Amino acid sequence: MTVKIRLARLGCKHRPFYRVVVADEKSRRDGKQIEVLGFYDPLQGKEDENRVSLKFDRIKYWLSVGAQPTDTVESMLFRAGLKPPKPMVVVGSKNGQQSTSQHVSPITGEILN
Secondary structure, eight states: OOEEEEEEEEEETTEEEEEEEEEETTSOTTSOOSEEEEEEOTTSOTTOTTSEEEOHHHHHHHHHTTOEEOHHHHHHHHHHTSSOOOOEEEEEOTTSOEEEEEEEOTTTOOEEO
């Protein structure tokens, strides 16, 4: 059983509201959930403190036991400071020369070896 940390949609038509939940990978988006970890309201202002609310201790627990966040939830966790960013890969250069793939730090822009 693979466990995912993902968003479950609630709210009315044209008024979305999401819960951050832990659920089995095979369950439906709004189906059976294991635990509710917080919420996300995309209609609130970007600076509003009620836009995102997360239970940090429970998220750390689920990440420690192997739960995989979806891409959207992973970006939320990065902004909250709970997860480091994914390394970016540079494939080529601007002048057209092909080089080997290099890993680049998304924060500093330095090449990682």
